[in-house]
Amino acid sequence: MWKKVNHSCSVTYRIRMAALTFLVLVIACMFTGCSLLPQEEQALKPPLVKPVKESFELFEVKKGSITKQISGIGVFASDKMQSLFYAESGGRLIAINVSLGSVVSKGDVVAELDKGEIEGKIQQQELVVEKARLILEQAKDEMRGEPVAIRIKLLEMQKEEIQLDMLKKQLNRTKLVSDVSGIVTYIDPIKQGDAVVAYKTLFTVSDPKSMKLVYETNNALDLTGIQVGLTAAVKIKDGLYTGKVAQIPATAPFNEVKAIAEKNAKSIVVVTEGLPDTIEIGNSADITIVTEKRDDVLLIPKVGLRSYMGRDYVQVLEGEVRKEIDVEKGIVSANEVEIRKGLKEGQKVILNN
Numbered sequence: 001m002w003k004k005v006n007h008s009c010s011v012t013y014r015i016r017m018a019a020l021t022f023l024v025l026v027i028a029c030m031f032t033g034c035s036l037l038p039q040e041e042q043a044l045k046p047p048l049v050k051p052v053k054e055s056f057e058l059f060e061v062k063k064g065s066i067t068k069q070i071s072g073i074g075v076f077a078s079d080k081m082q083s084l085f086y087a088e089s090g091g092r093l094i095a096i097n098v099s100l101g102s103v104v105s106k107g108d109v110v111a112e113l114d115k116g117e118i119e120g121k122i123q124q125q126e127l128v129v130e131k132a133r134l135i136l137e138q139a140k141d142e143m144r145g146e147p148v149a150i151r152i153k154l155l156e157m158q159k160e161e162i163q164l165d166m167l168k169k170q171l172n173r174t175k176l177v178s179d180v181s182g183i184v185t186y187i188d189p190i191k192q193g194d195a196v197v198a199y200k201t202l203f204t205v206s207d208p209k210s211m212k213l214v215y216e217t218n219n220a221l222d223l224t225g226i227q228v229g230l231t232a233a234v235k236i237k238d239g240l241y242t243g244k245v246a247q248i249p250a251t252a253p254f255n256e257v258k259a260i261a262e263k264n265a266k267s268i269v270v271v272t273e274g275l276p277d278t279i280e281i282g283n284s285a286d287i288t289i290v291t292e293k294r295d296d297v298l299l300i301p302k303v304g305l306r307s308y309m310g311r312d313y314v315q316v317l318e319g320e321v322r323k324e325i326d327v328e329k330g331i332v333s334a335n336e337v338e339i340r341k342g343l344k345e346g347q348k349v350i351l352n353n
Contacts, residue, residue, distance in 0.1 A: 056317055057351040064299045066338050068292040068331045070226060074215040074234075074270060076283045078206030082180045083257075084110060089198040091174060093190060098203065102184045110184070110203050113174040113196065118167060125164040132157035182207045183281060186260070201257050208281050213243060213270040215287050220249055220266040225291035232270045235286040236279070243272035245289065292331055298339040304349040305329060305337045314343065315350040322350065 091113035098110045132153075139153040186204035190196070213234065217223060228251060232243040245268055252264035270287060305327070306313050313326045327342030343349070 056322075058317060058348045059301055059304055059351055061298055061300055061339070061343050061345050061347045061349060063296055063345055065293065065295045066297060066299055066331045066333055066336055067290055068225065068333055069288055069290045070222070071286070071288045072215050072217065073284050074213040074287045076211050076279055076281055076285070077214050078182065078185065078208060078281055079210040079212040079271070080182075080207035081185065082178070082182070082205045083201040084176055084178060084203040084205065085199050085201050086113070086173070086176060086196045087198060088173060090195060092195050093192055096187070096192065098184045098187070100184055100187055103182075104178045104184060104205055105181045106179060108178050109175045110178055111176040115171060115174050118171045118174070122164065122167045122171060125160065125167055129157065129160045129164050132160045176202065178203075178205050180205055180207065185281065186257070188257070199256070201255075201260075206281060211272070211275060211279055211281075212246070213272055213285060213287065214267055215270065216263060216267040218266070223248065223266070223268060226268055226289060230289055230291070232272075233288040234270065234272050235288075236276075236283075239276070241272050241274055243270040243287075245269070246271045294331055294338060297330065298343055298345060299336050300339055300343070300349050301351060302332065302335055302337050304351050314339075316343075317348045317350055 093111060094114045095112040096110070097108075097112070098104060104110060136150070136153040136157050139150050143149045182205040184203055185206040186201070188200070188202045190202060196202070213232075226245060226248055228245050228248055230245045232245060234241040234243045247264075247267075247269035249265050249267070252267075255261045255264065272285075300314065304314055306315065311326065312329050313324050316323050316325055325342050328340045330338030330340045332338070
């Protein structure tokens with residue numbers, strides 16, 4: 001006989017079996033390493049990079065000769081210059097008759113002061129002198145037997161002549177006259193209407209036939225080492241000439257003109273032999289003066305010397321190791337340096353960083 005089965009018990013049984021199956025699956029995944037989520041890909045390791053070998057620009061220390069020299073461009077100027085000035089102060093300038101580069105002859109008037117009433121006084125005094133002369137002539141005719149009276153008239157005339165001469169000299173002092181022939185190479189910045197100062201140079205007239213070569217720098221320290229008597233190589237276009245240093249800042253003569261004094265403080269003068277007649281004031285020439293020379297000394301390129309906080313040193317390469325060495329430098333030229341202490345011949349100095 002068939003028995004009637006309860007439906008609710010059948011459903012419960014199926015649920016339990018499903019839960020049991022799910023639990024078994026979960027446990028199986030845990031043991032096999034599987035996961036319900038997608039597995040992340042493992043990151044690749046970076047490739048190995050070989051270190052770049054450091055390269056150096058090297059120079060092998062060697063012996064040789066080094067020369068320290070000063071080179072520049074000089075300008076020809078006159079070796080004979082005459083300063084023109086007024087001997088008295090007070091007058092006011094009314095005319096300047098020359099400019100820079102003007103050619104003047106001996107006796108030319110280069111400047112003039114206000115004459116005031118001097119010319120009128122001279123004309124009046126000339127009449128006084130003429131009157132005194134006539135009186136003297138009259139006395140000689142009328143007083144032949146009175147020598148004392150005639151002598152008095154003569155003295156009166158001479159007195160008036162002296163007065164006339166003084167007025168003429170006063171007029172001449174208003175004119176500044178060149179007592180040499182040459183070219184005007186300096187003019188003081190005085191203007192018309194300004195009062196002149198006694199013995200202050202207003203103009204300089206230079207003789208174009210007597211030449212000197214002047215080399216001027218921006219800094220007087222650039223002339224260190226130059227002494228009077230050193231030989232100078234002078235190049236004018238394609239011609240080479242020999243000169244001698246004749247003046248340095250320490251031997252320059254005193255000049256009350258500030259501009260000239262400042263120029264002398266940073267200039268040297270070279271006297272050159274055998275110059276061509278075509279040389280004129282203002283022409284230029286290349287100058288080279290050797291101030292020091294040493295032979296058979298250790299040399300390195302100038303770019304190999306390093307300095308920091310007063311310390312001079314070089315970097316050398318020993319094997320594959322960079323090493324710093326303190327050195328004592330000697331002559332420094334445009335491209336090379338003499339090394340007196342710290343290095344040996346054959347060592348390799350690093351030139352780049």
